[in-house]
Amino acid sequence: MTMREQERGAEERSFWEALKAELKEAAPGLGIDAVGVASPDPFTELKGRLMRHRELGYESGFEEADLQKRTDPALLFREPQSIIAIAVAYPSKLPDPPKSEPGARRGILSRSAWGEDYHRVLRSRLQRLEEWLRERVPWLRAESMVDTGALSDRAVAERAGIGWSGKNSFIMNEKLGSWMYLAEMITNLPLPPDAPAEEGCGTCTKCIDACPTGALVGPGQLNAQRCISYVTQTKEMVGDELMRKIGNRLYGCDTCQIVCPVNRGVNWTHHPELQPDAEKVKPLLEPLLQMSNKEYQRQYGSNASSWRGKKPIQRNAVIALGNFREAGAVPQLTEVLRSDPRPVLRGTAAWSLGRIGGEAALEALRQAKEEERDPEALAAIEKALADKKDEA
Ligand code: B12
Ligand code: SF4
Numbered sequence: 001m002t003m004r005e006q007e008r009g010a011e012e013r014s015f016w017e018a019l020k021a022e023l024k025e026a027a028p029g030l031g032i033d034a035v036g037v038a039s040p041d042p043f044t045e046l047k048g049r050l051m052r053h054r055e056l057g058y059e060s061g062f063e064e065a066d067l068q069k070r071t072d073p074a075l076l077f078r079e080p081q082s083i084i085a086i087a088v089a090y091p092s093k094l095p096d097p098p099k100s101e102p103g104a105r106r107g108i109l110s111r112s113a114w115g116e117d118y119h120r121v122l123r124s125r126l127q128r129l130e131e132w133l134r135e136r137v138p139w140l141r142a143e144s145m146v147d148t149g150a151l152s153d154r155a156v157a158e159r160a161g162i163g164w165s166g167k168n169s170f171i172m173n174e175k176l177g178s179w180m181y182l183a184e185m186i187t188n189l190p191l192p193p194d195a196p197a198e199e200g201c202g203t204c205t206k207c208i209d210a211c212p213t214g215a216l217v218g219p220g221q222l223n224a225q226r227c228i229s230y231v232t233q234t235k236e237m238v239g240d241e242l243m244r245k246i247g248n249r250l251y252g253c254d255t256c257q258i259v260c261p262v263n264r265g266v267n268w269t270h271h272p273e274l275q276p277d278a279e280k281v282k283p284l285l286e287p288l289l290q291m292s293n294k295e296y297q298r299q300y301g302s303n304a305s306s307w308r309g310k311k312p313i314q315r316n317a318v319i320a321l322g323n324f325r326e327a328g329a330v331p332q333l334t335e336v337l338r339s340d341p342r343p344v345l346r347g348t349a350a351w352s353l354g355r356i357g358g359e360a361a362l363e364a365l366r367q368a369k370e371e372e373r374d375p376e377a378l379a380a381i382e383k384a385l386a387d388k389k390d391e392a
């Protein structure tokens with residue numbers, strides 16, 4: 001290499017270094033709370049993990065199925081040179097939370113679904129970022145993704161130094177904690193990669209100990225089939241053990257983040273569109289059962305919890321009333337048991353009435369046993385009656 005070539009190489013490197021430094025300074029103005037750069041090399045170690053994960057049956061089924069695509073950026077983008085990872089922080093505390101009390105029981109949405117749908121919010125941040133980059137490098141090519149893309153957002157963020165991979169399986173940032181959404185942009189810009197963050201869990205195991213279902217089977221390793229967050233997003237009947245553990249969660253689960261000492265006192269409130277409306281995110285349970293599709297769309301249509309429709313949320317509201325043993329809800333649960341057109345809702349109402357107990361609930365179950373034609377709902381009614389007999 002000639003002196004001139006060496007000089008040109010050094011100049012180019014310093015251009016990309018300077019652009020990256022400028023980007024980090026500009027990030028807050030673009031509505032981005034953390035930014036880092038990862039190399040676009042294949043995620044070879046992750047691929048091995050994902051294969052084992054699949055073999056063990058730990059997948060949720062919401063992941064991209066093609067493991068090659070999930071771990072090789074070059075299959076998603078022609079000649080990738082870098083991946084820019086971003087994080088946007090969301091609030092963890094509800095100001096003036098309404099009380100949940102007998103006669104007015106409430107459910108809760110996970111914090112990741114408190115504000116406007118984060119897919120939209122992060123896409124708009126990525127768009128701003130792309131415009132910002134294009135102003136400086138007009139030949140930019142970029143492909144952005146958030147959550148639904150093929151890549152593992154966490155693996156990219158980890159490599160880009162956004163944070164370390166916590167034992168609760170979250171990417172943890174020293175300042176933002178785990179209350180942050182992740183997204184990334186594959187580019188043709190040879191930005192120099194950042195170093196990964198230092199591991200910060202140490203000997204702590206609070207998240208693993210607190211997980212109500214033992215879904216965290218080891219440090220950083222999640223059996224999604226047992227994760228309450230996953231269960232709240234399914235549409236089928238849930239097994240007895242998991243229904244009890246759902247508690248009053250309507251969507252998602254935050255337990256392994258709430259107990260984390262890194263998250264202590266962390267509550268970012270500077271993005272207005274991510275601020276929660278308490279009545280929406282900690283809603284009264286009974287009105288949810290009567291919600292029409294139109295009302296549901298109006299209330300929750302722009303919320304991240306709505307991607308599975310209203311059925312899982314209504315089913316979870318029925319479960320929550322059972323877990324509260326809310327006697328005042330027996331008439332409404334009886335109505336669901338009798339006349340909801342969805343067998344899963346009728347079967348779940350049977351479970352809930354059985355859990356609440358009392359003569360009115362029992363009578364409703366007896367009557368429904370005579371009338372129910374769906375085998376799964378009928379089995380749930382019979383089980384609720386049999387369990388009552390065992391208790392007596
Ligand atoms: C499928 C999915 C789920 C599934 C499965 C979650 C899981 N942990 O695998 C379910 C429905 C359960 C779920 C729930 C939630 N999710 Co989700 N989910 C995803 C999705 C689409 C894919 C994740 C995936 O591929 N998982 C498979 C695992 C094996 O891979 P991974 O987690 O991506 O990668 C890490 C693991 O492989 C880990 N690992 C695996 N094995 C081992 C072994 C050891 C020893 C170690 C150290 C590490 C390790 O290291 C990798 C790098 O960190 C991502 C978006 C995306 N495209 O990446 C969001 C994503 C992970 N979810 C997210 C969120 C917010 C949630 C919830 C909090 C929502 C809620 N409030 O309920 C919960 C949290 C549950 C939990 N404890 O993880 C965020 C996480 C943000 C963050 N700070 O980390 C993501 C990144 C979405 C986003 N763009 O912001 N989710
Ligand atoms: S989200 Fe809830 S159920 Fe899932 S791993 Fe964390 S604590 Fe366990």
Ligand code: SF4
Pocket residue numbers: 166167168169172200201202204205206207208259260261262
């Ligand atoms: S609770 Fe402890 S072990 Fe779990 S992620 Fe937080 S610091 Fe790490």
